Amino acid sequence: MTVSSQRISRSVGDSTWKVFWHSIIHMPWTWRIMLGYLAFMLFLPTAAMLAGSATLGPAEFWRIATSPIALSTYDVTFTTSLIAALIDGVFGILIAWVLVRYNFPLKRFIDASIDLPFALPTAVAGLTLATVYSENGWIGSLFAPFGIKIAFTRLGVGVAMMFISLPFVVRTVQPVLMQMEKEIEEAAWSLGASSWQTFWRVLLPPLFPAILTGVALGFSRAVGEYGSTVIISSNTPFKDLIAPVLIFQRLEQYDYAGATVIGMVLLILSLLMLLVINFIQAWGKQYD
Amino acid sequence: MTNATNRLSSATPGSAVQKPSLGQKSWIPAILIGIALTFLGLALYIPAINVFYQAFHKGFGPFLHNLSEPNFQHAIRTTLLLAAIAVPLNTLFGLATAFALAHKRFPGRTLLLSIVDLPFAISPVVAGLMIVLLYGRNGWFGGWLQEHGIQIVFALPAMVLATAFVSMPFVAREVIPVLEEEGIDQEEAAHTLGANSWQTFWRVTVPNIRWGLLYGILLTNARAMGEFGAVSVVSGNIAGKTQSLPLFVEEAYKSYETEAAYSAAVLLALLAVVTLVMKEILERRTGASRRKVH
Secondary structure, eight states: HHHHHHHHHHHHHHHHHHHHHHHHHHHHHHEEEEEEEEHIIIHHHHHHHHHHTTOOOOHHHHHHSSSSHHHHIIIIIIIHHHHHHHHHHHHHHHHHHHHHHOOOOOOHHHHHHTHOOOOOOOOOOOOOOHHHHHHTTTTTTGGGGGGGTTTHHHHHHHHHHHHHHHHHHHHHHHHHHSSSSSSHHHHHHHOOOOHHIIIIIIHHHHHHHHHHHHHHHHHHHHHHOOOHHHHOOOOOOTTTOOOOHHHHHHTTTTTTHHHHHHHHHHHHHHHHHHHHHHHHHHGGGGGO | HHHHHHHHHHHHHGGOOOOOSSSTTTTHHHHHHHHHHHHHIIIIHHHHHHHHHHTTTTOOHHHHHHHHHHHHHHHHHHHEEEEEEEEHHHHHHHHHHHHHHHOOTTTTTTHHHHHHHHHHHHHHHHHHHHHHHHSSSTTTTTTHHHTTOOOOOTSSSHHHHHHHTTTTTTHHHHHHHHHHHOSSHHHHHHHTOOHHHHHHHIIIIIHHHHHHHHHHHHHHHHHHOOOOHHHHHHHHOOOOTSSHHHHHHHHHHTOHHHHHHHHHHHHHHHHHHHHHHHHHHHHHTTTTTOOOOO
C-alpha cells in the first residue's frame, strides 16, 4: 500500500516536472519577453533590496527602523498623507457628484482637467505650489496675515499630497455614480426622505467601496510621493521631513543600511495597501 | 488656455444649472458647484496658471534666454533620450504581456496582473534605491561593473532603468482590456482564411488595439519625461551630464534661479497639456469613457 502510493506520487512528481520543463522550453515568445523583462526590471532589484535588509539582522533592522528620526518621518508622512487623502475624499465625492449630475459651462474642460496631477510632472507641481502657497504667493499671502505659513511647513507637504492624490478619488467615484440610477433617489424623495436622509441612507452606501478605494489609492500615492513634497517642504528633521526624503538623504551620506531599512518599511506599507485595496474592491463587488 | 481658466474661476456657475437633482431647492446645486470650483481653483487651476505666468510675465525674452543655456539644452536632450529608450522598451513589454495574459485563464493570472502593476505601488524613491543597491558601488553587480569599467549608477543607464521602471505598467494596462473585449474571433477567422500569424497580427490585431495602444504609449511617455524621484536618486544630478528636465527644475529652484526653473517647468507643463488634450481625443475615439485611475 505505502510502496505503491509512493511510486504513484513519484511518477506524478516526475510528470509535473516534465510538464514544467516542457512549458519552459516551449514557452511562447510573449511569455519570454514578459517574464524576462519582469525578472530584470522588477524581481532582481527587489531581491537586491530584500537581501540588503536581510544581511543587517533583525535587531539592527529594528534599531534603524525605530530610530527617533525615522519614527518622526513616519509620523509626518503617514499622518499628513491620511489627512490629505481624507480631505481629497470629501472634495473628490463633491467634484464627482457635480460632474455627473449637473450641467454648467466648461464642464467638459473641467472634467478633463481633473487628470492634470497625473499629467503634470511632480517637480513642476512642487515648484508652482511652493510659489503660490509661499508667504508672498497668490494664495499664501491670503493666509499670511493670520500667521498661517503653508509652503515650507508640514501644511505645504499636505497641500502637495492633496494635489497629487485628488484624481484618485474623483476617478474611482465618478464611474460608480454614473451607473447609479436616479430613480432610486427620486423614490426616496417621493417617499418623504429629506435630502440629508437621501444622501446618507440611499446614495452613500453603494458609493462607499469606491470612496474607500479612492482614498486608499490616494493615501498610498501620497506616502510614496517625492518630487512635489521635497520641493515644497523645508526638509527640517522632526518637523516636515518625510520618509522618502530621509531615504534620499541617507543615500547621499552613503548610509546604505539606513536607506534600505526605511525603504523596506515603505515597501512593506505599499504592499499592505495593495492588499487592502484589493480586499475593498472584492468586497465592493457584492453591491454589483 | 490661461484666458479660459481665468474666466472660469471668476464665473458664477449657479445660473447655468439646469436640473436640480438633490432636492427641489435650486440653490443647492449652485452652492455645490461653487464649492467644487473653488477647491479646484485653489488646488489645481491657480497653481497651473502660475506656471505660465511666472515663465512669461516678463515676455518671451527670459524664456528664450534660458533656452539658450547649454545645461538647459542638455537637460532637454537627456529627457528626450530617456523617453526615446524607455517608451519603446515598455511598449514591447506591455504588448507581450497583454498578448500573454489577455485571452488565457489560469491559476495565478490575477497575481501576475498585480505583479505587472506593482511599479505603480512602489514609491519612486524606493525604486531608485533598488537600482542603486543592485548596480551601485557596494551593490550585487557593483564589483563586476567596476572591474569592467562600466558605469551604471550616476550615469545614463541607471536613469533609463529608473524611467522604465516607473512607467512600466501603462501599455499592458490599457491594451489588456481592449484585447479582452475584442475576443479572438477575428484572429481565428483570419487564420481560417489562410493568413499567417504575422499577417493576422498586423492586419487584424494591431488595427483593433491601436487606440488603446496609443493611449498606453501616451501615458508612458508623459510619465517617462516627467519622472523626478526615481531618476533623482540614481542620477547624481550632475548639471550638463546627468540632469533631466525635471531635475533641472528642482536644482534651478534650489539655487534661487527661479526664472530658469520656470522656463523648464513651462515646457513640462506644455507636455502635460498636450498629453491631456490627446488623452481626451483618444477617449472620444474609443467611444466609451475609459477613464480610470493610474
